[in-house]
Amino acid sequence: GENVEQHPSTLSVQEGDSAVIKCTYSDSASNYFPWYKQELGKGPQLIIDIRSNVGEKKDQRIAVTLNKTAKHFSLHITETQPEDSAVYFCAGRAPTQLIFGQGTTLQVKP
Amino acid sequence: NAGVTQTPKFRILKIGQSMTLQCTQDMNHNYMYWYRQDPGMGLKLIYYSVGAGITDKGEVPNGYNVSRSTTEDFPLRLELAAPSQTSVYFCASSFGTANSPLHFGNGTRLTVT
Numbered sequence: 001g002e003n004v005e006q007h008p009s010t011l012s013v014q015e016g017d018s019a020v021i022k023c024t025y026s027d028s029a030s031n032y033f034p035w036y037k038q039e040l041g042k043g044p045q046l047i048i049d050i051r052s053n054v055g056e057k058k059d060q061r062i063a064v065t066l067n068k069t070a071k072h073f074s075l076h077i078t079e080t081q082p083e084d085s086a087v088y089f090c091a092g093r094a095p096t097q098l099i100f101g102q103g104t105t106l107q108v109k110p
Numbered sequence: 111n112a113g114v115t116q117t118p119k120f121r122i123l124k125i126g127q128s129m130t131l132q133c134t135q136d137m138n139h140n141y142m143y144w145y146r147q148d149p150g151m152g153l154k155l156i157y158y159s160v161g162a163g164i165t166d167k168g169e170v171p172n173g174y175n176v177s178r179s180t181t182e183d184f185p186l187r188l189e190l191a192a193p194s195q196t197s198v199y200f201c202a203s204s205f206g207t208a209n210s211p212l213h214f215g216n217g218t219r220l221t222v223t
């Protein structure tokens with residue numbers, strides 16, 4: 001079955017810097033890769049997703065890239081702000097369920 | 111719309127006790143899910159349902175049961191609570207397949223002592 005590995009587990013950046021979180025997946029048949037943001041005391045919320053027929057997708061300050069050959073995908077956050085501080089999860093589809101990575105705690109220092 | 115509502119928010123159980131975690135959604139979503147979240151482990155799927163009367167096991171179903179008698183409700187039952195079930199439980203729903211965004215509730219923090 002699908003296995004999703006996420007790195008790093010924690011990430012600390014200065015406000016205004018960029019942050020990158022990476023995930024690898026095992027099932028070459030996976031074709032959908034969402035990213036969720038979880039704020040303290042709340043449930044995760046979808047922030048961006050990408051399908052396997054696309055190599056990159058952007059939405060304002062966030063972007064996701066996908067390398068199907070290497071079976072990895074990454075979340076890029078530019079011009080980070082304190083409100084970006086949260087736990088971020090990647091996921092891969094396998095085949096009817098989403099398998100989540102272990103999560104990355106992002107801290108943006110003012 | 112309230113979205114996905116989970117009750118209770120917090121609960122402490124003694125070993126061997128039973129309880130039901132409630133989940134209801136008002137978005138008319140066919141798909142509903144139960145996940146548990148443990149530190150450093152991400153979200154693990156316990157059970158899911160693709161519609162009323164249909165349920166299926168996820169990655170970690172042992173020790174849990176579910177039912178789906180209506181589109182809106184998807185309760186999770188713990189029959190004999192064990193310390194290993196100490197976790198934060200999230201209910202989620204989606205409109206269609208796994209490619210549809212999941213809408214999560216705010217979770218139930220359960221401690222078994």
